[in-house]
Amino acid sequence: MTDPQIVCPSCRTEIKLTEQLAAPLIAETRRQFEKQLQAKEADFGRREAQLRAAQEQIAQAKAAIDQQVAAKLKAERAAIAQAEAAKAREAVADEMSNRDRQLAELHEAIVSKDAKLADAQKAQAEMMRKQRELDEARREIDLTIEKKVQESLVAVRDKARLEAEDSLKAKVAEKETQIAGMQRQIEELRRKAEQGSQQLQGEALEIELESQLRARFPRDLVEPVPKGEFGGDVIHRVIGPGGQACGAILWESKRTKNWSDGWLVKLRDDLRAAKADIALIVSTALPKGVDGFDLIDGVWVAEPRFALPLSLALRQSLIDVACSKLAQEGQQTKMEMVYAYLTGPRFRHRIDAIVERFTEMQSDLDRERKTMMRLWAKREEQLRGVLDSTAGLYGDLQGIAGRAMQEIESLDILLIEGKSEAAE
Template structure:
């Protein structure tokens, strides 16, 4: 019984040695190829890529050191058992190969099952995301406008209107330097196809809230509106021009508030504001103001597109390096199994939970 166990250990050691020689050749070749590729791309990659590459090379070196240590120990055992191996070598080798093949089949089936389950979950999530995308996009537009107004006019009181509550989407209470409210602007945001039916409700909300002005910000405007226009008593503009229009409206509200303080009648002041907002002078002033904003925006977008091209190129390079490292580690796992030391940043759950 002791001789049989010794032969078994000797055969296993012999097989392990042969596999390790093959592994060492593959790893050596693969590491050299990856190192050459990394050297060529190193100057173009960002600091984060360099850091990850260095960590990966350190992990590979640690793995090679561990493999060499295992090889040295196995060679020492092989010297002691070589004399007793000849008779049982072929039988044990075939048994080991058959067991490995069966284990690989089970692993492949389990991985296929996990992949199938994951794909089903992804499809389910896609359906849920599509169902909520319209609502979320509208909320994102509203939140973005709210945040931009708060940043542009920190002295004003800007609050969202709760769902189901009359009064548009956002209420901007314009305050003067003394902190007193000079007027109120109601903002309504829309992403859907343009509809004139939105306007009566917004006019009613404006009256109910006692607001000075109401602005409808829509991603889809009528063909005859380029920047903004007054439609049925409501200012209509696109998201692109919203902040620029807000600056002019806020200034007008402040001027009217000052005039109301000095004037003898409120009706005349409101009529002046209404006529001014519909006048060519106000439109020309807004367009001149926006030309400067548009020029700055075009410069910014040019810089953004340039950076996005650089980021995209580096992202592809990073993914290639990460994929190569993962593939190499997977090949080593397929050959060595659990005897391969674990590298957390590269290892994946294989589903192999059986006891040794």
């Protein structure tokens, strides 16, 4: 261990000390430092007391200065208030004079504006009067145009009405000619009937019976039996709801005064020849003891007024029998029935009837189309003439009235189109 060294405060030289010499020296040095510290603390206490005394003096001086400043401020504020009041009075006086001057200027401006307003009102009244006159002139022009257009439309309507009347008269004349021809035919038939021709009377009853059956049963096949062939007068083939043939009814019509039993035998033979199911005689003369209708020897006999009711019952009986037979037939399948129907004559007849109706409808449609196209072309020319006349009238009025006339855009377009067409 090395010996401790100390530095001399006066000569700043290092002195090596032994342990025996260092201990008393250190204790002495500590006592000196403690004395110096106590002296410094006492000095600090004195200085602190001096500072507190100086602060109290400064506070007292500050309070005195504040009082002086407050007194000066109060005096200065009073002076400033007096000066500002004087300035305010002067400013108010100036402002009042400015306001008086402005009021005078405003009064002059109001007087000038009133004069201008009066002039403007007079000008507006004059303008409104001119506008009213212009509106009246415009309305007069519009009324004139409307009258001209109305007159043109009336002329077009009259012309169209006359054409329609001519066409209608032609059709009426044609119909009257047809009616006259039919009346002549009716008179001819009536004359022959009055002559007592039983053949014509029977044919009339046959035709009437055929038309009644067709009207009542539109789905069934009602066909007249050709003259000279065995088989009655009318063959009525009954068609069921499913389109299947259910049987046939053979009709014989008689318009005589006396009944003949030989008709029954002949109609039974005709029934077998025509392969029908039911035979029926419609006659004005019935056997003795028969009232309305009856079944005699397998042949139905009825008056003309019972023909349709009896046909309803007989037709329904044939349909019921056919449906029961169809229910009992289990060997033939639906496909075979459809095939038989499609390859049979009934289907061909139906298709031919449909094609004929469609062909007739197509022909009627073509005729109507040609007629309407001709009428449309005619109406288009008429309308074009009316529009050209209206556009020309509008151009004449516009040339007379000038810019005072209100423009009509649609008529301007017509005028432009007319000029372009004329140029071409």
